[in-house]
Amino acid sequence: MDDSKGSPHRGDHAHGEASDEAQPAGYYHSQKNRVFVRAIEGEYNLTTELERLRSMPRVRKASEIKFVDGPQAYSRHYVEPKDGISQLFHIHLEEYGPGGKSQKHGHVNEAAFYILDGEGYEVHDGIRYDWKAGDVAIVHNNCVHQHFNASDTKPARALVLKTKPMFVFMNMLFQKTVVPRQTTPAPGGEGFAVREEEEDFNHPPEGY
Numbered sequence: 001m002d003d004s005k006g007s008p009h010r011g012d013h014a015h016g017e018a019s020d021e022a023q024p025a026g027y028y029h030s031q032k033n034r035v036f037v038r039a040i041e042g043e044y045n046l047t048t049e050l051e052r053l054r055s056m057p058r059v060r061k062a063s064e065i066k067f068v069d070g071p072q073a074y075s076r077h078y079v080e081p082k083d084g085i086s087q088l089f090h091i092h093l094e095e096y097g098p099g100g101k102s103q104k105h106g107h108v109n110e111a112a113f114y115i116l117d118g119e120g121y122e123v124h125d126g127i128r129y130d131w132k133a134g135d136v137a138i139v140h141n142n143c144v145h146q147h148f149n150a151s152d153t154k155p156a157r158a159l160v161l162k163t164k165p166m167f168v169f170m171n172m173l174f175q176k177t178v179v180p181r182q183t184t185p186a187p188g189g190e191g192f193a194v195r196e197e198e199e200d201f202n203h204p205p206e207g208y
Contacts, residue, residue, distance in 0.1 A: 027069050
């Protein structure tokens, strides 16, 4: 456990140190009109809905989806309910700048982080779990957690898969931000620019 990094505790989650309203304006998690589950409407046979689903693109172009948030933790949301593609899962790419960390938060749904590059660690309910490129980090149900880049000179990147839409559909609604995403770079991360485009998606570019 690393208390110096702001380890979360179940008590923080229960009492809500910081509310969603405390998050920076414009950040993804502060959206007031976020779509968690889409409405499914139409005739009983849902023929129109089936036709709509089958007309959706089968490939999501990264060049058309930009990263949001930063300057410590950036997100590129490939698939989420508002896109009209899937109600089952939410897929996004996370990039943590040098010394960067995510918001501290908790939710009912599970999540899997496939680490593409870099080294870092999780803090889950006060316990630290280290990871590096090639590992998979699992966030369990009802866990207060935070993601950290262990390097103050290199970025880290993870592909995240989670079934939040399905959990919300089943009325498992609880989630809470305990500490919001940072609005200033971490020491060592000044001047870092998120990798919107790159040729090698499994390794950091030269210089990192």
